[in-house]
Amino acid sequence: MTLDQDDITHMIDKPLRNSFVILAAFAIAQCIALVIGWFFVYNATHERIAESVDEVIIDNNRRVAESLVSAIGELPSKFDATDAAWQRAQKLVESVEFGSGGFACILDESGAIACHPDMEHDPSLREINLGSRLITPTDSDEAVSINDIGSDDVQVGVADFSVDGKHYVATQMLTESGARLLVHQPVSGLSAASEQVTSGLLIQMGAAATPILILTVGIGILFIRGHSRSLRRWNADLESKIEHRTLEVRQSRKAIVTALATLADYRDNETGQHVVRISEYSVVLARHLQDQFEEIDEQWIERLRLASMLHDIGKVGVPDAILRKPGKLTDDEFRIIKSHPSFGADTLIKVHHEIDNDPLVQMAAEIALFHHERWDGSGYPTGIQGNQIPLSARITAVADVYDALMSPRVYKPAMPIEKVRSIITESSGSHFDPAIVDAFAAVEAELCEIRSRLEEPKHVQMAA
CATH class of the missing domain: 3.30.450.20 (PAS domain)
Known part of the structure; x- marks a missing residue:
């Protein structure tokens, strides 16, 4: 300041x-x-x-x-x-x-x-x-x-x-x-x-x-x-300002990430609440998995809270005509849609190396690139499988699919919770990491509470 x-x-x-x-x-x-x-x-x-x-x-x-x-x-x-x-x-x-x-x-x-x-x-x-x-x-x-x-x-x-x-x-x-x-x-x-x-x-x-x-x-x-007395007073004031400025920087960082993620989410979602829910789901899943993965600590979870919000940042490079198309996509349109992980990751990787290898940006780039990969290797854009997929991306993938299936869109209605639960459970070992599917089953009630609390208004659901 x-x-x-x-x-x-x-x-x-x-x-x-x-x-x-x-x-x-x-x-x-x-x-x-x-x-x-x-x-x-x-x-x-x-x-x-x-x-x-x-x-x-x-x-x-x-x-x-x-x-x-x-x-x-x-x-x-x-x-x-x-x-x-x-x-x-x-x-x-x-x-x-x-x-x-x-x-x-x-x-x-x-x-x-x-x-x-x-x-x-x-x-x-x-x-x-x-x-x-x-x-x-x-x-x-x-x-x-x-x-x-x-x-x-x-x-x-x-x-x-x-x-x-x-x-x-x-x-x-x-x-x-x-x-x-x-x-x-x-x-x-x-x-x-x-x-x-x-x-x-x-x-x-x-x-x-x-x-x-x-x-x-x-x-x-x-x-x-x-004057030593004035010096001490100034130092105390300076310390207070630095603490305040540090808090402001942290708050600004969170606000910028949230704004960027919401901007991308507005492209195919009317409110931007999708990215907020993904963030909350991912944190709940990560906390449940904390005893199973050494890399998960409180700092890791807080990075995941923000980084998961940027999973679809690459969609800013996809035309609205494709992103919001109510009918079936053509092969060329689907190929363009599938380019959004690489586009988002390329952007974040560049930022990552510009700001001294910030771990938050690194995690965001991993999630953006790999959240459409599948446990069995049939995903995109790289086709990697199993533990080759970063843990942050594996967690975000389950959170993203859960919210997408539960939400109405221009091209589909919302699915009932029983159908969503069945799809995710049956995808264990093929689409999703089995350990994360088990965590999903254990915390499903918390996820439903989050969705209820952060659900889009009725008029937005009708528009979607």
Whole structure:
């Protein structure tokens, strides 16, 4: 909290007026030091963020490649568009999307594109051969063509795709078929995002530094004044303001998260109460599971309370015409809907690395990306399974489905509690973690009480 003019006037008495020149010089020196320091901080921060973005994208490419190779499994050695295995591989490739414009594709043994997200709209993509394109691995300065990479492990690096420029790339052979998975994201889009976030972050940091400068001047005034009694009074006042400001920051953080989550929820829900209920359900489930999972403590639960509210933040990137469509979605519309976990996670991951790896944002990114994954591996966007899915996302998934089934929407009526209970129970071990389904059964009465307390008004239900 900054000092206003009345505070400063009250601190300065008659003996200090003769020391005004000294005080002014002190303040100017502080401003100069701050400006010089800020210049170096900007450059260092920009480099650090750029390096962090590189590492995150390369690691993300590697994980997506490993997950897809595992999901695709065996492929016939000869490409055949009518073969069920190749058709399944095409569907898996279509299910992967990146907010930065990247995608995954499969090359046949000659290096020609066999599966591509846009293959249905542009079959001529199969005429493109990428086998001779060069990749510079991250652990080497020597470029090698894609067809010459023989390792069965995931290889990551940078490739130049002429028209689109440089891409971050991850590639891996698909068993013994000779086919190869290629995952890539353009460097240009990621670099631009990094630059934009860096500038925004530093502007905020500059605004935050202004009160520090004012307080520093205030401290200088107190030292010049030299009265110990006044100094003690100022210190007590400062401590009170810091405590108050800390509380304000915490409250503001909660308010910002709630506002962002509610904004996303307004896209397909009339009141935004859905995200509030998801938060409350998740906390109840987590408390019941606390004895079963070491990672769950009070701080973890409080992070889950806020992070779970951002599970559908990626829906801000889905058009209203699709999100609020009362009828059945087309395949293309459903593919767009399924992109919202990746879109939301990409956004939160960038924020996560801009604010010194905040654990709340990290958990929010995990929930946003993985809350549509299934225990048996049949979910999206990555198809991971079991304990590979973060615990926070597994808990939020049960809370989300429970509330969605109990709520009326433009495309469906609300289900009775008996039907909802049956669906969730029967999905144990397939859609949901069995331990969390058991917890759901144990705390169902509490969840019903929360829903009753936070239920949308009747007129909103009718509109929905």
